[in-house]
Amino acid sequence: MTEQNLQVLLTARPVGRPSPDDFTFVRTAIPSAGEGQVLLGIRYLSLDPYMRGRMSAAKSYAASVEIGQVMEGGTVAEVIESRHPEYKPGDIVLSYSGWQSYALSDGTGLRKLAPGQAPVTTALGVLGMPGFTAYAGLLLLGQPKPGETVVVAAASGPVGATVGQIARIKGARAVGIAGGPEKCALVRDEFGFDATLDHRSPSFAEDLRAACPDGIDVYFENVGGKVWDAVFPLLNTFARIPVCGLVAQYNSTGPFEGPDRLPVLMRDVLTKSLTIRGFIQREFSEHRPAFYREMAQWLAEGRVKYKEDIVQGLESAPEAFIGMLEGRNFGKLIVQVA
């Protein structure tokens, strides 16, 4: 059998939790590079929570994936064939080629990677979009000052882990929340957070209060749900809340049961002069060169560490993605495509 291009199409819009049935695998002929194009062989596919939003028809900052189209996603790929002056076979690039094993590109949005500097998979994690999300959201919006308390959930994941480690570099206290003792141990022992909490503990809210004796100055919001409820009463006057994700509610379908928490939120926004700021990393693109420079140095110095969770084969992508929305990954989730 000749090798073919394995593609994962979105063929149904999930209501609530996605199902493997929302995806369809197809095999098509591997295309050839036209004039000005490169053929990419995908090596690694990044799986990220934002993809849940792309599966919905709801209006967002990015267009939905159309039904019948290849699922979107960031990838690390090798140039197989090039009719583009800037690329040659063997080049390793960061691309946005989606859930498939081959893709054509005219070079738009490609970035050459230097495999000698760092493992190429880091371009999907700590040195890529998740790392930059942490960097921009924490430093530009959260603005932690020395001695302040920064709280972040999903602290074993690529965004949360990076938020906490940068907070510590800036002299703040990092309090991390994760699910289960294994993840908590990683956050505490490997990433060096000042305090680590298991959100599955029945005493989680009290544990958080005890871990934040001076209250919370920055809450980097990437999950929502019950973590928010525990964080909210601990927020200090002038606390900053960069909002980059709400993974705990991505699979929820409204309307949501009462009581209505909005009036209480707004009351505290007012009386504590809180700042709540949603963002997507690309609005801070001009800071990306500084990020690459600083993060590469922090990695080289061992001041920032990371953990990857690499699953094998594109066939595993739907189940791995669905599991990630429920916290079943352990570190930055990446699919090794080939």
Next chain:
Amino acid sequence: MTEQNLQVLLTARPVGRPSPDDFTFVRTAIPSAGEGQVLLGIRYLSLDPYMRGRMSAAKSYAASVEIGQVMEGGTVAEVIESRHPEYKPGDIVLSYSGWQSYALSDGTGLRKLAPGQAPVTTALGVLGMPGFTAYAGLLLLGQPKPGETVVVAAASGPVGATVGQIARIKGARAVGIAGGPEKCALVRDEFGFDATLDHRSPSFAEDLRAACPDGIDVYFENVGGKVWDAVFPLLNTFARIPVCGLVAQYNSTGPFEGPDRLPVLMRDVLTKSLTIRGFIQREFSEHRPAFYREMAQWLAEGRVKYKEDIVQGLESAPEAFIGMLEGRNFGKLIVQVA
């Protein structure tokens, strides 16, 4: 009968809507100025929504008024007797002397007014705390750009009216919301808003949508309640929401009935990169000199107008205050004390 000091004490903490019974009038001897003090004769007392918060025991940015103490409030007063080197009898000052007819001061927080420049009552309104709240919240947090749409409620009140007029000076479209045809006419004809809406209209939400064909870029939040519900779906990407008040919910007692609007709020914070920022004007004190300078000029040029609602006698203060929380005032509410 010798003249006495009429004082209004807070003698009960209201649950929900304040009642006249929460206040007690007492008459005490008029004090004499000690060394370094002035005796102030209060001429005007400002009534403002924030005072509802001071009546509660709940923690806020400011301490509660203690039970049995004189209600707090900004005043315009005349120096009656002075043993302070910087003040002489006849001086008119802005003070924070509370709900009473006489008060002693050691000079802390006093500001001399120049009665020739503007009516002294403006120091309690457009040239005072409400005007500075509008100025700082709109310009420093709302940051309206030319052509953008700025929405504000309580638009016939001292904060809302000023927000809309400054928005227009900065080249933005001002959409004002008020209660009833008389207030709407003032907002439209006198304050020159681009569009004016009556929140009592049964078609209010649709009216607002029609008045904001390009969506809402800045919503200056001073009321909350159903105005928020109408504004929320119209917010544009990167909309800014300075929160300076929530008068529609000050008298509410939780818990609030569902559905829970918090998850929907946070979803839009995320997908629209919204900024929600509570504030109190005094955090921007360093901008006050610029405010006095600019606002005095705008007033002199007729580019900013204002309306005052002056009630007679300190005896009227409780009823006037309670009515203000329900929108029954018409312009900046001031009590002429003497």
